[in-house]
Amino acid sequence: MTDSIFNRLANRAIRGFAAAALRKQLTYDASDTALLIVGAQRDLLDDAAAVSTLARLISTARAAGVKVIYAVSAPPTPESGIRFPTPSQQALLTKGPLGASSAGAEFHPELAPRPGDIVLEPRAGLSAFASTDVDLRLSGLGIARIVVAGSRTDIELDSTARDAVERGFQTTVVSDCCAGTTRENHHATISTTLPRIVHGVLTMDDFAARLTHNS
Amino acid sequence: MRPVPPSGTALVVIDPYNDFTSRLGKGWPLIREVANDVKLIDHLKQAIAAARMRDIPIVYAPHIRYRRGQDQSERFPTPTQYLVRLIPFFAEGRRGGRFRTDLAPQPGDFVASEHPISSGFTDTNLDEYLRSIGATHLVMCGLLTNTCIKSTARAAVDLGYKVTVLEDAVAAWSHTDHAAALSGSLPQVVHEVIPTESFLKAIR
Numbered sequence: 412m413t414d415s416i417f418n419r420l421a422n423r424a425i426r427g428f429a430a431a432a433l434r435k436q437l438t439y440d441a442s443d444t445a446l447l448i449v450g451a452q453r454d455l456l457d458d459a460a461a462v463s464t465l466a467r468l469i470s471t472a473r474a475a476g477v478k479v480i481y482a483v484s485a486p487p488t489p490e491s492g493i494r495f496p497t498p499s500q501q502a503l504l505t506k507g508p509l510g511a512s513s514a515g516a517e518f519h520p521e522l523a524p525r526p527g528d529i530v531l532e533p534r535a536g537l538s539a540f541a542s543t544d545v546d547l548r549l550s551g552l553g554i555a556r557i558v559v560a561g562s563r564t565d566i567e568l569d570s571t572a573r574d575a576v577e578r579g580f581q582t583t584v585v586s587d588c589c590a591g592t593t594r595e596n597h598h599a600t601i602s603t604t605l606p607r608i609v610h611g612v613l614t615m616d617d618f619a620a621r622l623t624h625n626s
Numbered sequence: 627m628r629p630v631p632p633s634g635t636a637l638v639v640i641d642p643y644n645d646f647t648s649r650l651g652k653g654w655p656l657i658r659e660v661a662n663d664v665k666l667i668d669h670l671k672q673a674i675a676a677a678r679m680r681d682i683p684i685v686y687a688p689h690i691r692y693r694r695g696q697d698q699s700e701r702f703p704t705p706t707q708y709l710v711r712l713i714p715f716f717a718e719g720r721r722g723g724r725f726r727t728d729l730a731p732q733p734g735d736f737v738a739s740e741h742p743i744s745s746g747f748t749d750t751n752l753d754e755y756l757r758s759i760g761a762t763h764l765v766m767c768g769l770l771t772n773t774c775i776k777s778t779a780r781a782a783v784d785l786g787y788k789v790t791v792l793e794d795a796v797a798a799w800s801h802t803d804h805a806a807a808l809s810g811s812l813p814q815v816v817h818e819v820i821p822t823e824s825f826l827k828a829i830r
Contacts, residue, residue, distance in 0.1 A: 412801040418659050422800050429705035436702055494762075495788040499814040536784040537815055555701070565811040570780045577748040577777070581702035592814065599806035604772050607803070608744065610704055 426606065437583065437611045439618070441476040441625035445554045449539050449561035449571050450484040451522040454515030456562040458590035465560055465588040466521045468615050476625030478552060479528040481518070482539030484567055491535040499566045499592075500535055538570035540578065556581040558618065559609075564591035565600045572609050583611040585618055635829070636761035637677040640746060640768030640775055641689045642670060642729035645715050645722035647769070652713055652722055653799075657769070660797040660804045669795035669822040670729055673767050680829045683759055684735040686725075687746030687768075687778060691718040706773065707743070744777035753785055763788040765825060767795035772807035779816050789816040792825055 414422070446469065456462055472479055486503040487493040493500065524530050531542040539545065557580040559572050568589055575582040584605050591597030605612050613621070645651040647667060654661075661667065677684050692714035703711070710716070716723040724730075731737050738752040746752050756764070764787045766779055775796050782789045791812055798804040813819045 412660075412663055412805070414800045414802055415659060418656055418800050421656060422802075425709065426705065429708050433703065433705055433708055492786070494786060495817055497783055497789075497815050497817055502814075537780055538784050541784045566815060569776075569811060570784070570815070573744065573777045573780060576704060577743050577745050577781075579701075582704075596810045599810045603802055603806040604776075604811075607706055607773055608704065608777070610702055 430606070433610065436581065437613065437621055439477075439556055439558070439583075439622045441472075441623060443553055443555040444558060444622070445478040445480050445549075445552070445556070446472040446558045446560070447480045447482060447539060447571065447575070448522070449482045449559060449567050450563060451481065451518050451561050452484060452516055453519055455484060456519060456522075456590050461562075461588055461590045462519055462522065464615050465585075468560060468585055468588050468618070469522060471615075471619050471622070472558075473525070474624075475622050477558075477622070478554065479524070480548070481524050481528060481530045482542060482561075482567075482571065483531060483533040485516070485533035485535050487535035493535050496535075497537075499537070499563075503535075536570075537567055538574040539567065540571065540574040554580065556583070558583045558585060560585040560588035562590045564589040565596035566592060569600055569604065572605060576609055582609040583613055583618065584609055585615055586612050587614050634760055634762035636683040636685050636756060636759070636764055637673060638685050638687055638746065638764050638766045638768075638778070639670070639674065639729070640687045640766065640778060641770075642686075642725050642768055643689070643716050643722060644724055644726050647726040647729065648721075650721070652715060656799045657797055660771075660799075660801055663801075664794040664797060666795060666797045667726075667729075669792065670767055673765070673792055673795050673822050673825060674729065676826050676829060677765075678732070682829060683761065684731070685752070685756065686731050686735060686737040687750070687752055687774075688725075688737065688740050689716055689774060690740040690742050691716045691723045693718050704743075741774075744774045745781040746774065746778040747781045747785065756787070761787075763790070765790045765792065767792040767822075769797055770803070771796040771798040772803045773798075776807050776812060779812065783815060790818040790820060790825070791816055792822045793819050795822050
């Protein structure tokens with residue numbers, strides 16, 4: 412099914428208008444911004460370009476004084492309390508990645524946390540905000556803006572970005588620091604779905620240009 | 627309170643406002659393209675009627691209505707919130723802010739409190755009510771596929787529900803938005819994406 416020309420033009424105009432009106436608010440003061448990295452694990456983030464861009468994003472954020480938070484994905488084991496695993500959760504079980512002893516569950520070495528970063532409890536839920544300790548870890552940090560990157564764009568990242576918006580955070584997704592289950596699903600999520608949901612979808616360079624260092 | 631069928635199923639109907647679903651609705655000129663193709667209104671009516679006949683609880687999850695003079699401005703509005711207020715959509719007391727008559731709640735249905743963003747669960751009594759009636763399996767329909775349906779479905783999964791989305795009883799601003807949500811991520815992150823006909827058969 413294709414959209415009519417009227418539909419395409421109207422949607423483009425409306426989206427462009429709203430994005431232009433709100434673009435001013437896409438500035439990032441390191442003092443109230445957190446970088447939330449979702450599933451930066453070997454088996455999940457399997458796009459070399461995204462890994463190296465994300466490594467640059469992390470070092471840029473650290474240098475500016477942005478709080479760096481890691482959300483860790485885990486398979487839905489019986490202990491995780493998930494009674495009805497979805498196909499995306501089931502896939503983590505049946506294919507075997509992310510198992511406790513598997514190297515695939517580890518962080519990419521170039522993306523690994525450093526002292527001072529926050530690493531959330533591993534969770535099988537779709538959203539990073541399903542981590543049991545997220546409220547405890549975020550409270551008192553004075554975070555108003557959350558910048559999301561990692562994997563998988565169409566699964567955990569989409570849910571995490573939505574939850575960040577629902578919780579009142581100004582939410583930005585860094586498009587070239589993410590990887591999805593497929594290229595098509597990554598692209599559809601980044602260019603079609605998320606711009607309707609979050610405050611901004613920016614490239615790494617665009618984000619870095621809008622970031623103010625913590626003085 | 628109505629008895630819950632042993633299956634624990636509830637039908638969750640999201641935002642069937644006139645602004646989205648009726649010919650004079652503000653969103654209809656764009657939404658109608660997908661809505662007409664999937665036969666949205668017919669399928670919504672069928673799903674609601676069948677659930678009612680089978681005593682499956684029907685639960686409405688409404689988006690927040692626009693109220694003039696009430697400051698609803700967030701510190702950071704999203705593009706969607708910005709547009710909803712600008713136009714405005716779902717104005718309280720106006721036609722657009724009422725449910726379409728033939729999709730409206732009837733006595734015995736539950737209408738949850740209004741959700742401020744996209745998920746029917748945020749700042750509402752939806753989860754509390756569903757748990758109170760023992761619902762474990764939510765069948766979702768309504769609008770829009772890529773925003774409120776998807777946010778509510780994803781949140782429901784993380785709250786521990788089994789989730790079914792009726793693929794031809796949902797619609798979006800464009801086929802592009804609709805397909806990106808329906809054929810891309812939804813089948814992976816919910817338990818079932820099925821046509822309304824399959825739901826009708828399953829509860830017959």
